[in-house]
Amino acid sequence: MPLVGSLLFCKDCGNLLARKPSTTSTIHCHICDASNNNIWPTYVVTQSKPGAFPSSLENKRSAGGIQEIDWAAAADTWPTTSQPCPECNHPEMFFREMQLRSADEGSTVFYRCAKCSHMYKADN
Template identity: 50%
Template sequence: MSLVGALLFCNDCGGLLERCPASQANIDCDVCGKRNQNKWPTSITTESASTAFPSRLRDARSEIQVLSAEDRETWAMTTTACPQCANPEMRFRDVQLRGADEGSTIFYRCPACDYKFNTNN
């Protein structure tokens, strides 16, 4: 009988033997019928490293990530001109502050002069 890793094989035919409790001294081979000595280990410990399992997400991750101001900007851009400084683009955010049957409120912010105003739709 041959023990390979966590698998036990018959010495005569090479068939895979069923796992049996340690109290059972012999295991009969289902393929050839030969009686084999029970050499199953009582416990199996395996170890692996995270590098054994490739991950594109882990490869892309770094210890320190730096976000630019542009990465943190979550307001959408529109071509509405700023009434304060005439900047041709403004940032905006659409928020539903009133009931679902009423319009939303649009908040505008100028990236050049930081002027803010809102409109109700």
């Protein structure tokens, strides 16, 4: 059979034939000069299983490679800075810097007040 999936091969020599519009009834093989019926499908329906295209992110999640962080609990271990809290004006805050946006943009700094635990972020 010259049609395999969505590929059409010459019935005489097996050469892969160039696609022609459905209005053209025959396709001429440029290798063996055979005339082949134009039986290209006008559309192709494909189906795939959910696992056919694995996601590296999904694989990391299922393997436990991605962990959610409890920011409030972990903030006590962050370094401190002498920036005043906008809520209580306490002179010291914990901070954590992370690259959340694309690499060519600045980082995001998370702050937590050492006194009132007010949290906010600033984009650099």
